[in-house]
Amino acid sequence: MLELAILGFLHDEPLHGYELKERITALSGHVRPVSDGALYPAITRLVKAGLLEQHTEPGAGAAPRRILSLTPAGRAALLDRLRAPKPVEITDSTRFFTLLAFLRHLHDPVAQAAVLRRRLDFLEAPASFFYDKGRPVRAKDTEDLFRRGMLRVARATSRAEREWLTEALAELAGRAGSAGP
Incomplete structure (x- = not known):
């Protein structure tokens, strides 16, 4: 990065x-x-x-x-690099934010949207920091105060990012549609 x-x-x-x-x-x-x-x-x-x-x-x-x-x-x-980021550049938040800082240089809204769509797909997959018998542990499922905090903060952050990504994808779709042939 x-x-x-x-x-x-x-x-x-x-x-x-x-x-x-x-x-x-x-x-x-x-x-x-x-x-x-x-x-x-x-x-x-x-x-x-x-x-x-x-x-x-x-x-x-x-x-x-x-x-x-x-x-x-x-x-x-x-x-x-902006057009075809490595998987870790999509899944790692710090790496993704570095990518996001320069995505404006990729002037094609369709290509920009493809990158954002990859991140949104990643965030929509069930995941956790902790697993029990192969299933993600949710905040409400743990008695551990600190793990519960980690999971709640991660869920809130992920929700906010998914909302922004959805808005950004809609805006980019409008830009791509207005560019015309």
Whole structure:
């Protein structure tokens, strides 16, 4: 997801490494902190793959800044990742939210809706953090105060997300219909 975030933020504008790190941290750093030891090797991989280019500009202080920008191949790679996310990018909430942060760059409402539909299908399948004899445990079925809390919060979050996804899918269907042939 780090590479997706790098490509997504650079789609909007060129940034230097520190600005990029700050934006990625704001997006998901509270869940998955971004270290220099992860960020800069990822940037190097993307540069070597021809997805990013870099140039140096004078810095505000004495040190020059390395400015990163997306190449046409980088834009294409971002769109490919948005169009066809991996299953874990649909099922893992943090990864999905990273994907969602950049889904606007995929300008086709039908393709956007396909991604949202995958998430909605996932959320509609019965699931739980805990199982008893292969069946999902519901909040009302457990005496454990803390597990009950986890299950209630997850259910409320899932319900809110499903409602938003349903609204978003309806809006995207309207956009796709108004585009016409």
